[in-house]
Amino acid sequence: MVSFLSWVACFCFCLCVCFLSVSANQLPRFEHQVNADGSLSFLVVGDWGRRGRFNQSQVAFQMGKTGEDLNIDFVVSTGDNFYDDGLRSTYDPFFEDSFTKIYTANSLQKQWYSVLGNHDYRGDVEAQLSPMLRLMDPRWLCLRSFIVNTETADLFFVDTTPFVDKYFLKPKKHNYDWRGVIPRNNYLTNLLKDLESALMSSVATWKIVIGHHAIRSIGHHGDTKELIHHILPILEANNVDVYINGHDHCLQHISSSTSPIQFLTSGGGSKAWRGAIDDDKNTKNDSKFYYDGQGFMSVELKQADANIIFYDVFGKVLHTLNLSKQLRSPMYDSFATYIK
Template sequence: MVITKTMAHNHNHQINSGRIAGAASSSSSFGNLKRVVGMPLAVVLFSIIFFFKIPSCFSQLTRLEHQVKDDGSLSLLVVGDWGRRGHFNQTIVASQMGRIGKELDIDFVVSTGDNFYDDGLKGPHDPAFEESFTEVYTADSLQKPWYTILGNHDYRGKIVVGHHAIRSAGHHGDTEELIQHLLPILKANNVDLYVNGHDHCLEHISSHDSPIQYLTSGAGSKAWRGDTKKYDERVMKFFYDGQGFMSMQLTNANVEVLFHDVLGQVLHRWKVSKDLHSSM
């Protein structure tokens, strides 16, 4: 698998086994990614989106290679809004992530943002990094690359991962700027899944005007806000206000998404076994 990641103002990092490594930059574009037919390859495209610079968000990419499993599959966990020094059940969620990660033999972890509360890291030696990350996500199965930026994963389909929700019934609700500026781009590029954090909940919202599924995984620690917004029941497939995380298994033609609570129990399962949008 080829993993592609952008760098913007040196704020994007790969977290791997307790270390942060900045990404270098190279030239590429969203529309130039090609799937190699018949080869067990997948493409992961990570990029930061700023509301005021959305059209240029797919430039300056760095490529990392990651081989898929022998059966052509790829497994990962998704968690967001977690960095609270183990409080608000962060350590319990991390423990269950370790268990599920071992069962799925995950390849990497995607973080949907808000990684260090309340004001981020103050420098390279800030103890919050150890207290909120290294000392919390200790399971062997989690000692894999952690990607913390917006992404597009190509598995005969496309996934975009960002921090703010496009559609959400949680505390922050829909993000009008993303609906206006980003959603048309996702539709034009036949994106299948948009994954985000920001709202401290787990949710699955479908779409009545496109195949896009909106998946929120922002419940890595503090949750239970209790201010759920009313939402169209025709598209609201699942909502949970408590802590947890999401797991995902991908093959060339299938995707299965599971939402887990703080004890690792499956709360909601969504699977599609058809050919998704063809690769770019």
């Protein structure tokens, strides 16, 4: 039974921590307060929920240490939150066994913003989206698509699974919960429209988009052609700085000569070591870093600078990306320069 204190905590979260837009024609928006100097820091982990197995617990331990060092504001999950087939119901013990009982460090007792992955769609999607989970653990917030607004950055979370044709055309032995998505064309059209509108209206210094599937990747799954066709042009037209995803169980950074966007993968939250690299030569040439193993990312943002670090399961720094935001006069857009 959910305790009264848990209910109060969740209620206070809804009222005080963030504001949720209820407009049916817009993506839900949450306001997250940042430090007095406008700085913002958070961790990113993906593809994790396995009851602590496949080094999930070890990754969680290192996240706790890094989260304390950086005094993080929140955590981002890039999807595939519960393996192999999502949650069965809102009362599925898998939620506590793979989330609440794993990410126990004090520094991780912050808001978690999560998107759905394809494995989550194999279960009861409505359960994972349900406010009941927030009563069980007030940290949890998972929606299909939404926006987190801060003083320093706007984060746009996008439901990428419905874009991928093979889940509809060749489902194989898996069943997917498409409630809320069918009719698919209408769902995708509205999502793209809302995303484009939100990006166009954003005046944030940093624009970061998060989805489960990669746009660019040299990992096992490679590029996602549907996202390249439908989403990438919208991101490029609206000065998005970074796209972050999971899906490939690895850590990677791709910086393309044909796009100003930095493509980052953080999908090493548990099972990894797939041992497969995509053979697309163009993508390989754009790759700045690739690690076929477990780990996570940290992101530190200031008005003019961003520091992004990839860590392995032992907390070792594997790769660092520094971005410099050159601020122009208000009548012009700002733009980021890739430094390292």
